[in-house]
Amino acid sequence: xxxxxxxxxxxxxxxxxxxxxxxxxxxxxxxxxxxxxxxxxxxxxxxxxxxxxxxxxxxxxxxxxxxxxxxxxxxxxxxxxxxxxxxxxxxxxxxxxxxxxxxxxxxx
Amino acid sequence: xxxxxxxxxxxxxxxxxxxxxxxxxxxxxxxxxxxxxxxxxxxxxxxxxxxxxxxxxxxxxxxxxxxxxxxxxxxxxxxxxxxxxxxxxxxxxxxxxxxxxxxxxxxxxxxx
Numbered sequence: 001x002x003x004x005x006x007x008x009x010x011x012x013x014x015x016x017x018x019x020x021x022x023x024x025x026x027x028x029x030x031x032x033x034x035x036x037x038x039x040x041x042x043x044x045x046x047x048x049x050x051x052x053x054x055x056x057x058x059x060x061x062x063x064x065x066x067x068x069x070x071x072x073x074x075x076x077x078x079x080x081x082x083x084x085x086x087x088x089x090x091x092x093x094x095x096x097x098x099x100x101x102x103x104x105x106x107x108x
Numbered sequence: 109x110x111x112x113x114x115x116x117x118x119x120x121x122x123x124x125x126x127x128x129x130x131x132x133x134x135x136x137x138x139x140x141x142x143x144x145x146x147x148x149x150x151x152x153x154x155x156x157x158x159x160x161x162x163x164x165x166x167x168x169x170x171x172x173x174x175x176x177x178x179x180x181x182x183x184x185x186x187x188x189x190x191x192x193x194x195x196x197x198x199x200x201x202x203x204x205x206x207x208x209x210x211x212x213x214x215x216x217x218x219x220x
Contacts (some may be wrong), residue, residue, distance in 0.1 A: 008178055032206040034208055034209075042213070042214075042215050043196075043198055043211040043212060043214045044151075046208050046209075046210060051206075057155075066127065088151070090209075091208065092202075092205060092208075092209075093152060093205070095156055095164055098151040100149075100150040101150065
């Protein structure tokens with residue numbers, strides 16, 4: 001069974017801190033990984049995609065992939081209150097498999 | 109603005125009604141998806157279409173009927189729904205395996 005696991009949280013960090021979100025997946029054949037942000041009542045918005053081991057940085061966001069350990073993480077530096085949302089991890093193998101999401105609150 | 113447009117944004121329907129949700133994508137993608145998102149639950153994949161052909165049906169009740177007339181349009185026809193079908197219905201499009209998917213704004217459905 002192909003599964004994507006996330007800590008549901010909630011995760012709270014103070015403004016300006018680093019938020020760390022983690023995700024593990026079960027299928028070793030997975031090749032593509034994505035992080036989506038979903039504000040309450042809104043649809044998921046793609047914020048990062050990563051395909052190779054290592055780090056990928058985009059502004060305040062860094063995605064980290066370790067295929068040997070089957071985990072992918074998202075770091076948000078200098079967290080802002082506007083980052084408060086649910087973050088969904090997804091893996092695309094033969095179709096998209098989503099985690100349950102981690103709720104992040106950034107406290108001003 | 110996502111390039112994937114869903115209508116209507118909100119829908120309230122009775123259990124005996126028939127309604128349709130519409131999704132349109134302007135991204136040139138060949139894959140389109142319907143997802144259901146209920147409160148406090150993860151996204152549930154309902155249907156997948158690749159090049160207008162249905163490639164996935166995740167044991168969805170027959171009161172949900174998808175239609176994909178072309179690669180840019182996707183419909184979800186609804187009839188005799190139950191209150192537990194109330195949820196956010198999301199359409200997404202992509203270029204297939206190993207690529208990202210982009211979501212529409214969703215339709216908030218309430219069945220009364």
